Amino acid sequence: LNTWPNPFLDELDSQLYDRQGYNGRNLPVGMLFGQDCSSFLFGPNAGRANAADWLRTAYHDMATHNTMDGTGGLDASIRFQAEQERPEAPFQNAGDGFQNTFAFIAGLSNRYFSLADNIALAAVTAVELCGGPKIPFRGGRVDAIEPNTPGVPEPQQSLEEHVSSFSRQGFTQEEMIGLIACGHTFGGVQHVAFPDIVPPSDDPQNTSGNSRFDTTFTHFDNRIDNNVTMSKFANPDVFRSTCANLLARMIDTVPGGVALTNVLEPIKFKPVAVSLVWVGGGNIKLRGEVRVWNSAPSEITMKWKARDGSSSPSFSAPLVQNTDHTTDPLIPDSPTITNRWYEFPDVLHNSTQSVSEFWFEVKNDDGSNKVENLGGVGYHLQDVVMITNNTCVGIDDGSLVLTVEAAIRADLGQPSRVYVKADETDQTGRPNLKIVDITAPLNRPTIAGYTLWGATFGLNATGAFYTVAVDIDGQTYETNWSAGSLDLNPVLLNSC
Ligand code: HEM
Numbered sequence: 307l308n309t310w311p312n313p314f315l316d317e318l319d320s321q322l323y324d325r326q327g328y329n330g331r332n333l334p335v336g337m338l339f340g341q342d343c344s345s346f347l348f349g350p351n352a353g354r355a356n357a358a359d360w361l362r363t364a365y366h367d368m369a370t371h372n373t374m375d376g377t378g379g380l381d382a383s384i385r386f387q388a389e390q391e392r393p394e395a396p397f398q399n400a401g402d403g404f405q406n407t408f409a410f411i412a413g414l415s416n417r418y419f420s421l422a423d424n425i426a427l428a429a430v431t432a433v434e435l436c437g438g439p440k441i442p443f444r445g446g447r448v449d450a451i452e453p454n455t456p457g458v459p460e461p462q463q464s465l466e467e468h469v470s471s472f473s474r475q476g477f478t479q480e481e482m483i484g485l486i487a488c489g490h491t492f493g494g495v496q497h498v499a500f501p502d503i504v505p506p507s508d509d510p511q512n513t514s515g516n517s518r519f520d521t522t523f524t525h526f527d528n529r530i531d532n533n534v535t536m537s538k539f540a541n542p543d544v545f546r547s548t549c550a551n552l553l554a555r556m557i558d559t560v561p562g563g564v565a566l567t568n569v570l571e572p573i574k575f576k577p578v579a580v581s582l583v584w585v586g587g588g589n590i591k592l593r594g595e596v597r598v599w600n601s602a603p604s605e606i607t608m609k610w611k612a613r614d615g616s617s618s619p620s621f622s623a624p625l626v627q628n629t630d631h632t633t634d635p636l637i638p639d640s641p642t643i644t645n646r647w648y649e650f651p652d653v654l655h656n657s658t659q660s661v662s663e664f665w666f667e668v669k670n671d672d673g674s675n676k677v678e679n680l681g682g683v684g685y686h687l688q689d690v691v692m693i694t695n696n697t698c699v700g701i702d703d704g705s706l707v708l709t710v711e712a713a714i715r716a717d718l719g720q721p722s723r724v725y726v727k728a729d730e731t732d733q734t735g736r737p738n739l740k741i742v743d744i745t746a747p748l749n750r751p752t753i754a755g756y757t758l759w760g761a762t763f764g765l766n767a768t769g770a771f772y773t774v775a776v777d778i779d780g781q782t783y784e785t786n787w788s789a790g791s792l793d794l795n796p797v798l799l800n801s802c
Pocket residue numbers: 354355357358359361362365400401402403459460461462468485486488489490492493494495496497499500516556
């Protein structure tokens with residue numbers, strides 16, 4: 307895919323592959339990085355595990371799907387209290403596993419990573435980090451804005467009812483048996499949720515009275531005690547590959563009209579958090595890093611072109627590997643993969659010359675050379691708008707306050723609109739964009755071809771991503787930066 311930048315795919319890639327280490331995403335923390343999958347939101351002695359809650363949440367969210375009319379599916383509608391407390395079906399959504407899952411993942415979503423993608427990835431993370439197989443992952447799920455019609459199977463229903471319910475969800479009887487087995491390798495049934503099925507517990511290590519489906523309730527394996535229909539799954543490889551398939555289909559069961567991405571493959575050479583920043587006095591810097599997948603180039607050189615498309619041998623500087631920055635994608639069944647990070651060169655560019663395009667020459671550790679230029683296209687930048695290093699985030703009375711200062715090119719004429727887009731959540735926890743217009747400065751001197759615009763405002767925000775957008779002559783130009791990359795953008799470390 308030669309469309310760069312693509313912040314949506316970049317973010318999905320980070321969520322899935324920057325699992326442990328630098329830039330590490332937070333879902334794996336819920337598994338304590340797979341080292342001890344017994345970890346539970348409310349401490350160790352409840353006899354419960356996040357892994358079980360996260361997988362069960364994904365299934366119950368999906369189980370409302372109706373293949374006939376395309377309604378329901380994995381769309382985060384399980385977050386609505388109404389869906390968790392269905393009066394017509396007191397058993398199906400019993401227990402606190404859904405609230406627990408949302409308590410963990412709330413705030414980890416953003417404009418590129420919906421709550422529904424988050425639920426799907428939480429299930430994948432639980433299975434992959436707790437001994438299970440790698441599950442193909444796609445992104446692009448859309449969050450429901452209201453509860454779905456009921457549809458989760460209930461424990462007291464007959465086998466026929468279960469078969470017809472799974473058929474409505476898009477699974478055959480055999481797939482139903484498989485999916486339940488794959489799900490019930492984790493966790494158990496809680497006394498607090500099902501007092502008629504499970505007796506109370508006086509075990510101080512199991513205060514919720516969780517009666518486990520098997521003895522390895524925090525480990526993904528084919529041990530599911532007392533299940534005679536499962537002889538095929540006695541072969542652990544068959545169990546793993548069947549579960550990988552069924553669980554992928556489960557999380558990809560989405561409402562009609564929702565288009566998912568292709569299965570994500572790691573971006574092998576990934577420029578991250580790239581932006582031009584105005585550092586004052588007519589000088590700009592090109593900030594960013596490159597994540598290199600599982601190799602250790604001996605040298606990476608950045609080359610660039612000026613705004614007018616010209617280049618010169620002096621438009622060249624080495625990237626510096628930051629040896630503190632490594633990530634492990636924790637891919638099951640793969641040998642240890644180490645991803646390394648290289649920082650863009652700290653070069654001052656003159657704003658009248660500027661930068662319009664860059665690419666890299668890579669010397670690999672085996673002596674071979676490679677040019678990274680998106681297959682000849684090059685990484686293209688806009689320089690119409692950039693933030694300045696007076697941009698900062700502060701806290702006032704416990705709330706986030708964002709101060710934005712943007713340098714906007716003067717030679718293209720007067721912008722019809724300049725506005726900031728910042729991540730917020732709505733009252734149901736769904737990611738939402740706050741859009742704030744910046745009014746034109748009163749007397750605006752032009753410095754080296756740029757005019758400075760600014761605004762300060764409060765945010766009810768997760769503060770994940772920020773954008774300044776400029777409309778000029780029917781065109782929109784945007785610069786993006788993220789709070790997650792604070793130390794990539796030291797400008798943001800300036801507290802206001
Ligand atoms: C006929 C279908 C199903 C029925 C009747 C059923 C029933 C149940 C019940 C009664 C519990 C106990 C819940 C609690 O005490 O909190 C449970 C737990 C669980 N279920 Fe299912 N289930 C079904 C299918 C599935 C599927 C397809 C999956 C996932 C692929 C799944 C994953 C889980 C997990 C992970 C737990 C453990 C939760 C924990 O320990 O906190 N279930 N199930």
